[in-house]
Amino acid sequence: MNRYLTLLAMSILVACGLSACTSFDTKPIVDQTGAPVPGSVAKLERIALGGVPQWILIRGRSADSPIVLKLHGGPGQAEMATVGLNRLLEQDFLVVEWDQRGSGKSAHSIEPTAAMNLEQIVSDTLELSELLLKRFHRKKLILVGHSWGSVVGLKAIQRRPDLYQACVSTGQIANYPEGLSAGYEFLIREARGRNNAAALAELQRIGPPPYAGGHSKAKREVFGRWLMEFGGLWHSDEKFDRVRWMISSVEYSWPEKLRYQGAAEKAFDLLLPFLLATDMKVAVPAVKVPVYFAAGRYDFMAPAEVSLAYFSRLVAPHKEWIWFEKSAHFPQWEEVQKFHDLLVDKVLFETDERRAD
Numbered sequence: 001m002n003r004y005l006t007l008l009a010m011s012i013l014v015a016c017g018l019s020a021c022t023s024f025d026t027k028p029i030v031d032q033t034g035a036p037v038p039g040s041v042a043k044l045e046r047i048a049l050g051g052v053p054q055w056i057l058i059r060g061r062s063a064d065s066p067i068v069l070k071l072h073g074g075p076g077q078a079e080m081a082t083v084g085l086n087r088l089l090e091q092d093f094l095v096v097e098w099d100q101r102g103s104g105k106s107a108h109s110i111e112p113t114a115a116m117n118l119e120q121i122v123s124d125t126l127e128l129s130e131l132l133l134k135r136f137h138r139k140k141l142i143l144v145g146h147s148w149g150s151v152v153g154l155k156a157i158q159r160r161p162d163l164y165q166a167c168v169s170t171g172q173i174a175n176y177p178e179g180l181s182a183g184y185e186f187l188i189r190e191a192r193g194r195n196n197a198a199a200l201a202e203l204q205r206i207g208p209p210p211y212a213g214g215h216s217k218a219k220r221e222v223f224g225r226w227l228m229e230f231g232g233l234w235h236s237d238e239k240f241d242r243v244r245w246m247i248s249s250v251e252y253s254w255p256e257k258l259r260y261q262g263a264a265e266k267a268f269d270l271l272l273p274f275l276l277a278t279d280m281k282v283a284v285p286a287v288k289v290p291v292y293f294a295a296g297r298y299d300f301m302a303p304a305e306v307s308l309a310y311f312s313r314l315v316a317p318h319k320e321w322i323w324f325e326k327s328a329h330f331p332q333w334e335e336v337q338k339f340h341d342l343l344v345d346k347v348l349f350e351t352d353e354r355r356a357d
Contacts, residue, residue, distance in 0.1 A: 022046075022105065023253040026083070029061055029090060037061050041094060044080075044251055046105075047131065049124040050115060055105035056128070057083060057251060060094035066165075066348060067132055067141035068093040071100075071125065071149030073171060075275065076267030078104025078260070079146075081242070081249040085333050088340040092348075094136065098128060102270065105256055107263035116267065118152070118274040125156045129163045140165040142347060146332065147171040147302060148275065154284045154291070161288040166347045168292045170339075171302045171329045174280045174310035180209035182303040183227060190230040199226050210276060217265070232300030236326050236334035286315035292347055293320070294339060296327035320346070 029040035044057045057080050068089060072079040078099040086095045100121055102110035110116060129141060142165050145153025150169035157167045173179060184203070191199040202222050211219040227233040234240035246257050293311055295304055311321055322342060324331035332339045 021253045021255045023251055023256065025250045026057060026059065027250060029059060039063060047128075049127050050101065050120055052101055052109040052111075052115070053106070054101055054109055054124070055080075055099045057097040058094060059083065059086065059097075060090050061092075063094065063136060065092060065094045067096060067136060067138055068343065069096045069098065069125075069129060069132065069141055069143055071098070071143065071145040071152050072103070073147030073149050074103065074264060074268055075100075075148045075271035076103045076264035077148075078106070078264070080104060080251045081245040082333065083249070083251060084245070085336060088336055089343065092340075092344055093142075096128075096132060100124065100267075102267035103263060104260060105252065107256070107259055110263070110266060110270070113270055116270040118155070118271065118278065121152055121271075122155045122159065125152055126160050126163065129156070129160070133163065142343070143167045144332070144343075145169050147173055147329065148271070150302075151275070151278060151280065151283075154280065154287065157287050157289040157291075158284050164289045166290045166292065167287070168294060168343065168347055170294045170332045171296070171299060172293050172307040172310070173275070173278075173302050174307045176275045176278065177210045179302050179306045180211075180223075182305055183232065183300040184208050184223070186232055186300040186303070187223070187226050187230060190232075191226070194230075199229070202226070212272060212276060227300060230300075231298055231328060233329050234334065235296065235298040235328035238334070240330070280310050281313055285313065288317060290318040290347075290350070291316045291320075292322060292342065294322050294324060294331045294342060296329055296331045296334065297323055297325050298328040301329040318350070322346075 024044055026042050026044045028036040028042050031037050040061050041063050042059050046053050046055050070079065080097045080099060083097060089095045099106040101124065102116055132141060133139065140163060143153045143156060145167065150172045153167050153169060157164045187203050191203060203226060206219040206222050209223065211223065224233065246252065246260065252260070293307065295307065311319065324335050324338060327334035
């Protein structure tokens with residue numbers, strides 16, 4: 001079976017060509033009868049940002065809904081394949097998924113590699129924000145940044161607060177090396193507490209992070225595997241299944257699905273130095289936009305002890321820390337209803353109220 005799937009994948013790539021066979025499809029927004037909702041938006045399109053083609057997906061029950069622009073993590077972990085997890089958000093918002101340069105459907109825009117840096121992706125974010133506001137005749141939008149995207153998001157609102165109503169972070173990275181070190185200590189404690197000799201041996205073999213030198217990819221894989229196993233990456237009872245999401249995604253063609261992981265690894269390698277060098281206490285000490293930190297109680301990819309230290313020092317017109325008690329690094333997916341309610345009842349309502357005052 002594995003040989004058959006490999007041959008099938010090779011046949012698809014040969015038939016389509018390595019740079020062709022992209023998808024422009026996304027499922028329509030439908031009502032209870034399965035009919036498309038009048039006035040809804042479901043559009044997958046290629047646009048130019050920073051001089052290179054990049055892909056966005058826009059979905060919502062009404063073109064008049066407030067805009068939520070999502071900034072994916074990684075770096076390189078594009079999130080269009082998880083669009084099914086946005087169904088609640090699509091009821092109340094125009095949700096924009098964006099595959100950043102070098103990632104997902106935007107994989108070919110890894111060139112020029114000199115532009116694969118944090119400041120360029122922040123500039124791309126601002127350009128995309130302006131495009132969305134102009135297209136949908138809005139004054140401001142809401143940013144939701146996850147992990148790497150939380151860094152991008154806070155730097156974006158720092159540079160152009162006039163574009164944003166609020167910024168919501170999940171899996172907030174405040175200091176990546178410090179977070180990895182705290183995560184490694186958690187894994188060692190868990191391995192010993194569970195009497196898991198295999199885990200302890202592997203973790204001691206790779207040693208403490210950061211994993212940025214020789215054999216770094218293999219070390220990161222070991223770190224991530226045990227972080228998942230011990231509930232520090234994904235904690236909810238519902239299984240984390242990126243492979244299933246990817247296979248069922250109509251937004252990615254098969255060549256794009258097959259290229260996804262390789263593109264993600266290349267993007268990560270190019271952007272990792274910028275992540276390692278960023279201390280948010282120094283980079284973004286203050287913002288002029290309300291901020292909400294959605295924090296998974298069991299997150300040890302971006303441990304709370306590090307992100308809370310940053311949150312406590314961050315100066316903002318309004319800031320709020322919200323615990324997600326059943327989540328680790330992905331509260332937006334692990335507790336979908338609570339995350340939806342956060343955006344509707346707090347972020348949207350409270351920021352509208354403050355603007356009215």
